[in-house]
Amino acid sequence: MKTWPHSYELRLQVALSPRGDLILTSRIKNKNADGKPFQFTFAYHTYFSVSDISEVRVEGLDTLDYHDNLQSKIRCTEQGDAVVFESEVDRIYLSAPPKIVTIDHEKKRTFVLRKKELPDVVVWNPWDRKAKAMPDFGAEEYKCMLCVGAARIEKPITLRPGEEWQGRQEISPVPSSYSSGLLDPEMIQQMQRI
Numbered sequence: 001m002k003t004w005p006h007s008y009e010l011r012l013q014v015a016l017s018p019r020g021d022l023i024l025t026s027r028i029k030n031k032n033a034d035g036k037p038f039q040f041t042f043a044y045h046t047y048f049s050v051s052d053i054s055e056v057r058v059e060g061l062d063t064l065d066y067h068d069n070l071q072s073k074i075r076c077t078e079q080g081d082a083v084v085f086e087s088e089v090d091r092i093y094l095s096a097p098p099k100i101v102t103i104d105h106e107k108k109r110t111f112v113l114r115k116k117e118l119p120d121v122v123v124w125n126p127w128d129r130k131a132k133a134m135p136d137f138g139a140e141e142y143k144c145m146l147c148v149g150a151a152r153i154e155k156p157i158t159l160r161p162g163e164e165w166q167g168r169q170e171i172s173p174v175p176s177s178y179s180s181g182l183l184d185p186e187m188i189q190q191m192q193r194i
């Protein structure tokens, strides 16, 4: 293929635990016979179903730098305690901690995202104008979704022939009655058991 003149193997393992944890493991192997290494970036693009995007907050990204895809990918710094949504957002947060939480106040549900070998995090919601322009996206669907996904974008991966890279993302839904910036004791116990 002209756009990607390399031979590779991609394996995606999808596992669902009895309590609802979704574990995605991706393996990419360089199968080039010509001895050439290749370089790539990687992102999961997982959509969460939320009750109302205006009530959702993403925690764990405070003070981090991000590339803003809505401003020609310029590098900005997150100023808030949490990421909240009042308009279109399309960002790549850099070198994020291994655990990020997406809190849905209305549904009293939190998605705990854990990641390995994937330092960055994509956060995306198209909002109304872009939603209308996308043929595979309902005009109103932006209100009840949020894309948060582990990624490796800033520092691409290089593989020599025969080498393999593995990245992993785990999503655990936990009930939560989060309020005023403090996790309730029940939720802390549940998160510690994960």
Ligand SMILES: O=P(O)(O)OC[C@H]1O[C@@H](O)[C@H](O)[C@@H](O)[C@@H]1O
Binding pocket: 045, 069, 090, 122, 124
């Ligand atoms: O349709 P997908 O693959 O989920 O991607 C949706 C959007 O995801 C964003 O992260 C990209 O910056 C956008 O360009 C893209 O439209």
